[in-house]
Amino acid sequence: MNRRLVTRIVLAALAFGALAILASPVPRAQEDANTVEIKMTAKKYRFDPNEITVKKGQHVKLLITALDRDHGFKLEAFNINQKLKKGETETIEFTADKTGTFPFQCSEFCGLGHGKMKGKLVVGE
Template sequence: MDNEKLIHAIERYERSWLLFALVMIVVFLIFIGYTLTGFAFYVPSAAERIDPTKVHSEGSLFANPRVEKTGDNIYTAYVVAQAFNFLPGEIRVPKGARVIFYVTSPDVQHGFYIRGTNVNVQVIPGEVGKVEHTFDEAGEYLVICNEYCGLGHQDMIGKIIVEEN
């Protein structure tokens, strides 16, 4: 009889821990859902593919890295991350501008992180990363390569200057 009581006590103990684990999983899923919706989090993805050997070729969107005004306070930036700089190295937009970034690399993996924002793209050769951001505050934002890309990695910094209207 004592053995049967012990087995039931162990089952109750196991059920308690199982219930605790299930509650924690539900809580974590709720937190993830809240973060995804509440903080405007999104996962950047490849907008398209490009042959890395033809990034700078004539006719490529990235042959002349640039920023274009494409709408009312909407800008499109074509950025090339390469050893060991960003092209263009400096981007100027007015305060309140929504900028659509298309980023690619002709050589190795790089990062495209705009400090002070939630913009962070892993730049992979052969892929064009697309991400958007609205710059609501004037100032200077550093663009940093946050993926190790070689010996000059620490010097790979660009700028986005957001000017008062």
Template sequence: MKRSKTYLLALAVLVALALRALAQEPAAPSAPGGVHEVQMTAKKYEFNPNLITVKKGEHVKLVITALDREHGFKLEAFGIDQKLKKGDPTTIEFTADKVGTFKFQCSEFCGFGHGKMKGKLVVEE
């Protein structure tokens, strides 16, 4: 008799723990629809940072300043191709609505290293 009581008690504790874990789960996705702002610079021949990681569903706001001359920011997967005027912060906004790794690159010919001026946007689940 005593054994089955202990067993029931253990079961009740397990059920309580499981319910608590389930109740906490929906809180996990960090701020759906939140704004993710990144300050960036562009110069011959690099973007800094050149690796941007965001979460799916976030509204991404890139504020990019071209330091040495005019450059461009092309993120084809999200239909973005924006000129970056020298010394003038340009804001580019989009919603990261798909998961994956997407390349971006300079879209304004800026010299012999232009073809290597690129980076990656990683959108995580």
């Protein structure tokens, strides 16, 4: 083997190694440890669960599925107003960066009980 060939093989191996590193999933342990994932359903006229408790600083991931028709999820304190399409699961993410009790409600008129379709988010220390 001549020197040039050896150099090429070494470079190819390095490139392959770099690619393997780039292609491997980036560890997100820090984010994952601080992320709380909550599955919810929405149907006339109720969110289930309708009370969510998290800790301040947590990254909240709500997976909400509207079961019977379109609904909406409005959490004003965190500037969230997401339409929920029937049969689809929407992912809503935010960081609970303040403590308190914050109401949420359906934001898509869904019938006579629409005004009562609400719940609350409790962010504790």
